[in-house]
Amino acid sequence: MSRKQMVRPGGRSARVQAAVHSAVRELLTEVGRDALTVPLVAQRAEVTPSTIYRRWGDLAELLSDVAVERLRPDGAPADHGDLRADLTAWAEQFLDEMASPSGRAYTRDALLGDPDGSNAGQCSAYAAEQLDAILTRATDRGEPAPDVETTMDRVVAPLMYRILFRPSGLDATYAQRLVTDLLDTPGADRT
Incomplete structure (x- = not known):
């Protein structure tokens, strides 16, 4: 093992x-x-x-393991009553936590001590599970919702890229714009 x-x-x-x-x-x-x-x-x-x-x-793998545990969400995403409010609040919180100095340090540690990619996969799974809860809740309310992968590609991926490589000027308005673009794009993958 x-x-x-x-x-x-x-x-x-x-x-x-x-x-x-x-x-x-x-x-x-x-x-x-x-x-x-x-x-x-x-x-x-x-x-x-x-x-x-x-x-x-080694120390890098230990720091990676600690980082993955620290990046685990504490609970289910909050229910604000509709998809746009839920997803916007989640994206703003995700950005706030991950763009913080400790969030960026944990992300770097999670990736640096991850020779087989399993820690990166676990961090991605955390975000996907949170989004799945939001999107399922919206679908259960009768709202059309994009799928998890589309949401990961259109909200989480750009946030993470900017957090890691272009953090200047990164704020809640950017997260809000990503959600708006996802939900208001005609023909977006929505069920």
Whole structure:
């Protein structure tokens, strides 16, 4: 079994993961990323460095694992009564969280320590699950709604590109415009 397959361990493994993740978050705040080392994390988590190397491979993969967990949404997206309001609120919140210094740092960490692409896939799945909840709710109310992939391509992808590569001038108005363009485009993939 590879390290990546141990996403939700139980028992002792879960306690080790929780202790190591907590140690990483605390040490990032206390000493910063440049001073962070596996032995320092191990000491704080009260495990051996070999435990960390065996489970995560190296510091980059450990930081990636911590980042993916931190990028997991806390709950279902809010219901504002209609698709436009739900999707706009979600896009604004997504932009606010992901464009923050910590959001960009977690995104970079998630991608840097991800040799097989599974962490990027998990982060993408988080967004897709949130959008699916919004779009399903709209469909259940009788509203026409685009599909998840179209919404990912037309809202999430441009947001992430701008967050990572062109963050200047990025604000809620941009997120609102993406939603408006998606929902107001004639012939858009809508059910």
